[in-house]
Amino acid sequence: MNHLTPAIVAQSAVRRLPRLALLLLCVAYVLLGFWGRAPWKAQDIEAFGYMLQLAQPGMSEAISWLKPTLLDNPDSNLALLPYWLGALSIQWAPKGLEDVFARLPFIAMLSATLAATWYAVYSLTRHPAAQPVAFAFGGEAKPADYARAMADGGLLALLACLGLARLSHETTPALSQLCFAALLFFGLSTWARHRIQSAVAVSVGMLGLTLSGAPTLALWLGIGGTVICATAQPDPAQRRLSMLDVGLLALICLLCVTTAGALDLWRWRVVPHSMFDLHLLGKLIVWFTWPAWPLALWALWRWRGQLSHVWRYPHLGLPLWFALVTIGATWFTGLSDRALLSSLPAIATLAALALPTLKRSLGALIDWFTLLFFSFCALAMWVVWVAMQTGIPAKPARNVARLAPEFVPEFSIGAFVLAVSATLAWAALVRWRTGYHRAAIWKSMVLPAGGAVLCWLLLTTLWLPLLNYARSYAALVQKITRITDQNACFQYAGISKAQGAALLHHGQARLMPMQAPQPDCQWLIIDRANLSLLSAKIRALGWVEHAAIKRPTDNDETLVMFRPANPLNLPPTRSEEPVR
Structure with missing residues (x-):
């Protein structure tokens, strides 16, 4: 060799x-x-919405768990397992900690x-x-x-x-899908040395991928990977044993195909390019x-x-x-x-x-590039955070105010300590890497991995309030609840699944499809992008516009709120002035 x-x-x-x-x-x-993070738009909060719906007390019927819905629409990803796991965790959560347990x-x-x-x-x-070359x-x-x-x-x-x-x-x-693909990869990689644990890992990986919305990917990865593992055996006796393993894989594939067929998980998703x-x-x-x-x-x-x-x-x-x-x-x-x-x-x-x-010169190039890149990124994050807290430097502070209007910075001593500790650890890592020490083959990956973790840590500590404000629906729903209060009932039409999930989570709202005003549900909410298509039906049902609420960090996303044209013992609102 x-x-x-x-x-x-x-x-x-x-x-x-x-x-x-x-x-x-x-x-x-x-x-x-x-x-400590709020669910972000759009797929994150949307998936969380499916879990919330499944975890509701009235959703214990088998058909609900086999066909998760949000706003009366089924999941287009055909993923069941992640929603099941999240919903089961939510059912154990104390009130107010559903997103944490999910x-x-x-x-x-x-x-x-x-x-x-x-x-x-x-x-x-x-x-x-x-293995490396054997020395003389x-x-x-x-x-x-x-x-x-x-x-x-x-x-x-x-x-x-x-x-x-x-x-x-x-x-x-x-x-x-990432987790179960990694488990499948692990199972196949240990196929020649640990038959039982490999079979378990392959089975879990392929079934997990199937129930996570990727049955075709599971079959391609499993079948091709097993062929590679079977043909890699140098000993004919081991190769015959591998044929038995192929038979085991065939049973696993049959189970995946049967499961996907029984749960109607097969879909044609090819997008032409x-x-x-x-x-x-x-x-x-x-x-x-x-x-x-x-x-x-x-x-x-x-x-x-x-x-x-x-x-x-x-x-x-x-x-x-x-x-x-x-x-x-x-x-x-x-x-x-x-x-x-x-x-x-x-x-x-x-x-x-x-x-x-890797040659020494190439390894040094990787080190210097990652050192400069991640150090510059970390410095920029610190400068912007200081600008948010103090207004100095003025230009980054103005940029934040322009991109996130109405955002009020907050100081967290815990986040600050974590960020400082991570930055000092990065400095120590750089000092170690640039110092004199014995070579190790993993040394060229230390700075890229450390720099990536540092920047992610700074984003999720120093910048987390800003990111929550910019990427979540919390600020938008907060504006809505100033008018309707928490636990309000909304009829809806033309809103996205992410917007509906945000109303369920941040506003603790009850949602029902649009119809005529009801005594116990006298708010209607619609995305302005779809308002022109529904305006005639809205007027015919007896709704009039009350307020238009913009998402602070996205001028193209506005939810329009309606009240009945003829009041039906309307509860008082917190503000009769339209909020625009």
């Missing part, structure tokens, strides 16, 4: 990344972004994604063809130590990916998977000696297959970054394979 292996690694280069530091990095990344299963899924990626890289790099007089890296160092590098590469931060902290089916749209896919991949994609391409080039028979080498074939299938799914489903999210564990694995082949 040596002539096919470009990795030349000494034992001194595979020293262990401190476990406590790695654990703290992962904990900070996972928790910050879930904790995130608990998603915190677990993101944690499982990180763990599955680490163990997948560890198992794949234990393959003989992935010894001293090459030991297999277990080498695999552990590579797994550390793969996990750091995943944390560094720009596209992972926001989407992996939302309560949407995209995170569920022209070849001119390839540049859009390229742009999405470039920013979404940065900085893993350049390293992944470098790994394919450096390991090109094995690409001609890639199906024999699961450390290359398996992540390459997962990356190609998920990128293909992104292309055929409308160039959605949410579809591309599931490719990140595989691309991070390929990026890890580049680490033992």
Whole structure:
């Protein structure tokens, strides 16, 4: 294998990344972004709305759980499992903490994604063809130590990916698909060494993907991955055993197909594209998977000696297959970054394979680029935060006031301490990386991962009140409840699912489709964008406009409120003046 292996690694280069530091990095990344955040528009609050509806006391019938609805519309993603998990968590939540408890299963899924990626890289790099060159007089890296160092590098590469931060902290089916794709990837990567745990992981991964709205993706990934694992066995006896494994996979696939058919999860979702749209896919991949994609391409080039028979080498074939299938799914489903999210564990694995082949000059270039980029981003976030708190510098303060009118900055000592601690940790990391120390193959991923976690942490501490104000519907619903009070009843027409979910969550409202004014439901709410289509019906039913409420950070989003033209024992409102 040596002539096919470009990795030349000494034992001194595979020293262990401190476990406590790695654990703290992962904990900070996972928790910050879930904790203390309002549901953001649009998919985040929409998915939360489905969970709220399922968790209502009157929604215990089986048909409601098999056909989640919001505003009397079914879920277009055909995702059941993430809504079930969120709804079950909400049912255990104290009043007022529903959104916090709904995130608990998603915190677990993101944690499982990180763990599955680490163990997948560890198992794949234990393959003989992935091991470094054996030295003539010894001293090459030991297999277990080498695999552990590579797994550390793969996990750091995943944390560094720009596209992972926001989407992996939302309560949407995209995170569920990422988690189960990572579990499937892990199960297939350990197929040759741990049959039972692999079968369990593959089964959970494929069924989870099926129930998360991606049954076709589950079949493509599972079938192709099993073929690669079966053909990679060098021993004919093991290859015969792999045929039994293929039979087991066939049963799992049959179960997935049956489940998807019984729950009516199959849909034709192919979106046609022209070849001119390839540049859009390229742009999405470039920013979404940065900085893993350049390293992944470098790994394919450096390991090109094995690409001609890639199906024999699961450390290359398996992540390459997962990356190609998920990128293909992104292309055929409308160039959605949410579809591309599931490719990140595989691309991070390929990026890890580049680490033992990097030249010192290329590693230094990565270090200096990430050092300057993330340091500049962190400095900009601090400057804007200081401007929000003090008004100095004046230009950033004016920009915030222009983009988020009526926003009142608030100071949190806890968030400030976390932000300062993270910034000091970044400075210490930079000092360590630029100092003299023994080389480690994961060193080139330390600054990208640390910088990505730093910026995400600053966003979710210093900027969190601003982001909640700008990206959630809380401010809009607060303006509405100043007129109607909490727990009001609204008839609705022409509003989005996200807007309806915001009224349910932030306003504790009751919603019913538009009809004539009712004694117990004398408010009508409509999105102004659809008002012209409904104006004749509104007048015919006896409604007159009362107020138009703009979303503070989006002038194109306005909800129009109506009252009955002939009052039906109307309760007093807090303000009879139209709010515009």
